[in-house]
Ligand SMILES: [Fe+2]
């Protein structure tokens with residue numbers, strides 16, 4: 001099994017590609033489907049599995065590190081609120097506002113991901129001992145299975161063979 005944070009980083013790359021794609025136009029259906037993946041898989045793995053483990057040890061700078069994680073979680077809420085508004089504008093036929101604000105959504109998201117990679121994720125490598133049994137990896141797999149393996153592969157443009165390699169020992 002690959003490291004969970006490495007998988008989150010692969011998902012970040014897929015999000016960067018979506019950011020580039022929105023320049024040429026992204027349908028509301030595609031946007032909604034993307035946001036569903038973001039909240040139900042990616043953010044779910046971060047908030048339910050990765051962050052609780054990261055915050056468990058008493059780091060030397062524990063207070064500051066915990067604050068960083070809280071800020072990251074607040075970003076998730078902000079991005080979700082923006083997505084709710086985007087859907088509302090689209091449904092109301094306010095397409096101009098919708099089109100104008102889509103780039104903001106992707107800019108916030110990609111900046112947020114960069115912050116996670118720089119300020120939060122690096123400490124995961126010190127925690128490998130916590131997942132000797134593969135318990136966390138199994139929880140991650142359960143989240144993906146609940147969402148749907150096929151949709152997950154499509155969403156991040158991952159081949160089935162690559163998926164089987166990353167989640168080896170579990171499938
Ligand atoms: Fe995040």
Ligand SMILES: [Fe+2]
Nearest residue numbers: 008046113116
């Ligand atoms: Fe992330």
